[in-house]
Amino acid sequence: MKTGGSVEAVSLRLLTGTVVVKGMRIANPPGFSHPDFLELRRGEMGVRLASLRTDEIVVDRIRTEGLTVRLEKSGSRENTEEIFPRKSGKARKGEAGKRLRVRRLLLEKTTVSLPLLDREKEVAAERVAIDEPTGRGRGALVSDVIGQIVAESIRATAGESAGRAFLAPLSGLGGEAAQAGKSAGDRIKGIFRDLGR
Numbered sequence: 001m002k003t004g005g006s007v008e009a010v011s012l013r014l015l016t017g018t019v020v021v022k023g024m025r026i027a028n029p030p031g032f033s034h035p036d037f038l039e040l041r042r043g044e045m046g047v048r049l050a051s052l053r054t055d056e057i058v059v060d061r062i063r064t065e066g067l068t069v070r071l072e073k074s075g076s077r078e079n080t081e082e083i084f085p086r087k088s089g090k091a092r093k094g095e096a097g098k099r100l101r102v103r104r105l106l107l108e109k110t111t112v113s114l115p116l117l118d119r120e121k122e123v124a125a126e127r128v129a130i131d132e133p134t135g136r137g138r139g140a141l142v143s144d145v146i147g148q149i150v151a152e153s154i155r156a157t158a159g160e161s162a163g164r165a166f167l168a169p170l171s172g173l174g175g176e177a178a179q180a181g182k183s184a185g186d187r188i189k190g191i192f193r194d195l196g197r
Contacts, residue, residue: 003027003037003083017047026146029082032072034113037079038150041066041109056099056139062149063106069153070113084147099139105130105152112157128156 008023026038042065051058072079107128114121133148134140140148 003029014049017049019045019047021045026083028070028072028079029077031074031077032079033074034070034072036068037070037072037083038146039066039068040064043067056101059100059102061104061106062102062133062145063108064110064149064153065108067107067109067149067153068111068113069150071115071154072113073115080150084143084150097141099141100134100145101137101139102134102145102148103132105133105149107149107153107156110153110157112154123157125153125157128152130156 003026005024005026007021007025009021011020012018013020021040021043024038024040024043025036028034028037044061044063044065046060046062048058048060070079107125107130109124109126110128111122111124114123130152133152134145
């Protein structure tokens with residue numbers, strides 16, 4: 001992921017293996033109208049403590065509350081392409097680092113802002129639950145899990161056709177949840193065609 005960000009507070013409850021994040025922001029790259037690409041009021045992650053000693057941390061659930069994702073286009077640039085640059089499959093295999101395996105993702109009060117011709121369109125979902133968002137039996141790097149949460153948020157609120165338009169940068173993340181990308185030439189045409197009616 002190529003961008004800056006901030007978090008207001010992080011707390012860890014050792015006895016339950018719960019991590020709570022409040023006030024998380026991921027900045028947009030320079031040149032986009034909104035300062036933030038993603039805002040999260042509160043996120044909670046339930047971790048299996050025994051897995052902390054392994055290469056793959058098992059997360060029983062991630063729950064987001066008040067997640068806002070802003071998809072933007074500036075000229076020929078898309079913020080998703082710059083924040084989540086495409087990675088080749090060969091480079092991914094050699095990547096080191098702790099991996100997360102997420103069993104359940106719960107999105108509550110999620111809003112996605114989409115560019116629609118000359119204005120923005122906001123779409124929202126009150127509550128969506130997704131099992132195995134990183135793919136069945138698979139783990140992903142932390143930055144990839146954030147990408148997959150974004151991908152599922154777009155799909156849950158804007159629908160598959162709108163999601164495909166902006167999800168191509170996330171398609172190289174490796175999990176079933178992020179495999180909705182189409183060819184680069186179809187991304188923007190699809191969103192304007194499907195949402196512009």
